[in-house]
Amino acid sequence: MKKFLTATAFYVSFFYVQDVNAQQTFGFGFMNYAKEQCVSAEQTRFIKQEISKNQKKLRLATTSIDPVLFDWPLRQKGVNDYSYYAISNFVDLDASSGLRDYNCGTRTYNGHNGTDFFTTPFGWSKMDSNNVEVVAGAPGTIVYKSDGNYDRQCQSNNLNWNAIYVQHTDGTVAWYGHLKTGSLTTKSIGASVQAGEYLGVVGSSGNSTGPHLHFELRSSTNTVIDPFSGSCGNTNSRWLNQKPSYDFSVCKLMTHSGGPIPYPNCPTTTDDLKAKSNYVNGETLYLALYLRDQNGQNGQLKIVKPNGLVWQQWSTTFSNYYASSYWWWSYTLPSIADTGTWKFEATISGKTYETFFNVNTTQTPCPQxxxxxxxxxxxxxxxxxxxxxxxxxxxxxxxxxxxxxxxxxxxxxxxxxxxxxxxxxxxxxxx
Ligand SMILES: [Zn+2]
Known part of the structure; x- marks a missing residue:
């Protein structure tokens, strides 16, 4: 599967709010996807052949009649953001050239056999810092793995990916693809893994335009199984706890030194976070909100001074649907600003999210x-x-x-x- 990352529909406007000394600018962008193959037919054939060879050697028994259920195959490591991924493409359940996901929508591309979880915001940075790990959704045995392929793909190609394949007691096999080179578990083919066990790091190897996990589930007879259940799909979910199809969340709030670019355009495959949490009075403050599955929510935003008083507040409607989007605003801090820890706060759909930054003084303590x-x-x-x-x-x-x-x-x-x-x-x- 393939996804195309770009910041489009980006605009900036200028206007004044409340404090006339605090000119505000803002920007908006979202991640856009090309609907192209993640794994080519030829690659799929090759993978099936390699798995089959190993299955013959390993002679794994099918011991479970009940379908094996899965935990979420991703987890955050070393950071504690509100969320860190979004889903761009589900399995395409329409056998013809049309599109149909399990929820009767079209969040898929023609012939897509898996679910694509991309890391956001700043997926390249997350990849470089090993911030999002791929973990086994269910216990099983490694039946094939491939590593060593280039992992910073950002445009269409037919190169091979890094992946790990786990067979479960019900005979199904899960494919975990696009992993970061060298990040795969050192366990060999034939070794068993537990649910939640580390398999690798989300990368962009193979047919990929940015860091994401392609999770694909196949039956013992190689039929693709959509793990999600819904009115246009399976009756029974393969997830232990299936998440909503539209799963709104603030992924992260950040303060920056300039307008952020969380989805750089190819050929750029590194992120400049422009992270900044220490400001001085009179400096320009950049505040950003990173969202998953925005779909018309309203947000109340606030900048709160160290003494708890609100310095600025405004509201925004996050119109239209985007799997991953971002909004940023800038304010000029007062020339005589309250020093200490300030807060940037967003309340959306009844939930409050926050981040903190510091303001210090640079005034000459005492000029003549x-x-x-x-x-x-x-x-x-x-x-x-x-x-x-x-x-x-x-x-x-x-x-x-x-x-x-x-x-x-x-x-x-x-x-x-x-x-x-x-x-x-x-x-x-x-x-
Ligand atoms: Zn995919």
Whole structure:
């Protein structure tokens, strides 16, 4: 199976919200897929032949009459994101050239025999950091494995993949394909594996355009089995806990140094995360939300200051369906920002997701002279000058601020302390 990763429909607009000093920009993008073969007919023939040869050698008995059920074949390692994958293609249940997935939809491509789980956001980075492991969905015996094939494919090809094949007690065989080179379990053909046991790392070997797992299940007679049950598919699920067809989640919230590019276009096969969690006052803050299965949800978003007060809040409708999408916004932090730990929070469909970032001050602790011209709305802050401080700023109703200078604090035309503000002027040296 093959999937094509690109950020399309990307746009940026400029507008102002609430704090006129905090100009906001935003962007949106989604992962797009080409509906092309993951495993060619020739490759499938070869794989079946190799499995068959090993089955003859191993002489594995079919001991279970009941169908073997599967746990999820992926897990996160070393990170704890809200989620880390999305499904691009299910099994195509339409024998003709049409498309039909188990849920009566078309989330598949013609002739697709497996389920494609791609890692998101920043799949290449996850691959490089071994963040998403492929694990055995059910206990069984390794009946074939192949490794050593190039694993950074990002466009159509007919090269071979790295994969591992596990036979279960009911005679079915699961194919775990597109693995990262050299990541496969050291266990040999004939060795047994437990459910949840490590098999490899999600990669992009074979006919693939980005890191993903192709999970394919076949009966003892090589009939493709869709593990999902639904109104246009099987009556009984092969999953121990089948997840919803549309399984909305925030995968991750992140703060960045610029607009993120979570799905770079081929030939780029590395991710620049632009990760940033430490800012200084006046700096531009980039906040991003990475979603799975967005389908018209509404989100309430907030930036919360260290004192718990909301600095910015806005809402967005995540229109249309995308398996994987992202939204980002930028704000200019106040020139006199509250220092400490800030929070970026999203509430969507009754669930709240959050991430944190720090803001520190870069102000010269105490210059000889200073002009205060920016409007001030912060609670409890202070501006210092060794000799003189001249102010033309508006002290807004929410502010509590002290101007301190060694010789003089001059309030020039334009200066104003609004009703409700607390304002002190002190002729006192630094600090
Ligand atoms: Zn596939």
């Amino acid at each position: 002279s200073r002009n205060a011209s920016t409007n001030i709305n912060q609670i409890t802050t202070q501006l210092n000058a060794g000799q003189s401080l001249t102010a033309t700023s508006i002290i807004e109703s929410t502010a509590n601020i002290t101007f301190k200078a060694g010789n003089s604090v001059v309030l020039s035309p334009g200066f104003q302390a609004q009703k409700g503000a607390t304002f002190w002027a002190k002729t006192q040296g630094c600090p």
